[in-house]
Amino acid sequence: MAGSGLLQTFFDSRPALLRYVMLRGATADEAEDILQEVYLKLSVGKIGPVAEPRAYLYRMTNNHLLGCRRTAGRRMRREEDWVDAHGGEEREMDEQPSVEAHIIAREQLAILQRALDGLPERTRAIFRRFRIDGEPQRQIAADIGISVSAVEKHLTRAYEVISAAKLRLDEDRGDPRHLRGERGRHEV
Template sequence: MTSRQTPKKRDEGEGIESFAPALRRYFSKRAPAADVEDFVQEVFVRMQSRRSEIGIENLQGYLFTVAANVLKGARSSPHILPSNGEDSGEYSDGLTPERIVIARFDAARLVEAIENLSPRTREIFVAHRFEDMTYGAIASLYGISVSAVEKHIMAALRSLSATIGRGE
């Protein structure tokens, strides 16, 4: 065997985490800073759920197509990200007794789903999502790599998505 080897074709599931910085840059130019990490994780969750369904020839192109769809979905939902910077002038809080009951039910299901995560994944997820800790801070706290933190967050999001019926 020579010292020069041909590179292996990249598997669609291999190393998608390596695109995280590029995805963060993509979203940071198009969305509020507070939503960037959530959008990046949503891309990873969608990629994970579709990995076995399709063969991806252009992983980077597909990732950014998914990212564009995540952003498009966020813009179409008025509670996540407005589609433009202007206020429509109309006020509608949309809170009806029915919506309140549904929201409480959904919140209870979400709490139950979080409680059903493995202890380590739950601790990492809560630290990031509810205590606003960065991946780096969590990695230092638990003595693990940032990549391991990302994997715990992805696992939590997949589990929560499946539990609350949001899976796509």
């Protein structure tokens, strides 16, 4: 019952979801594929009652979009690796953390740690509750006695600091062009 209600919402929201995926940089074909995956998942999966069906479907679609980007990136990297290795064994670089990957992860952690340490204590605590504990903003706001928009300001500050921290992004080695659209490489 709950599942079929969600499916109905899916049919109603399909044009909006399709538009959303394309606005995120997918081609029309890719967008159709992603929605097909979402549909399949909805029609076989046992999904309990959902409080915000439309938001749920957007989120699900977004996850599939990210999943597609990841696979596309991985496939591309594997092909590059395969070429690099002059036709040797195909190596699954992603799944095998090398010493180099380990060192990079430690550097990344240090960068993130420094960025967060630089924040005011309350901002840091709010970020932790939101991002790690997964508490809704409403709950955090009610608990510490400030408004939701004040919580949002703290979170915005935290994300600004993190995004300015020059973290190395996972997919930097090979961006699948169309799923991503043109990334801001011309930005100086």
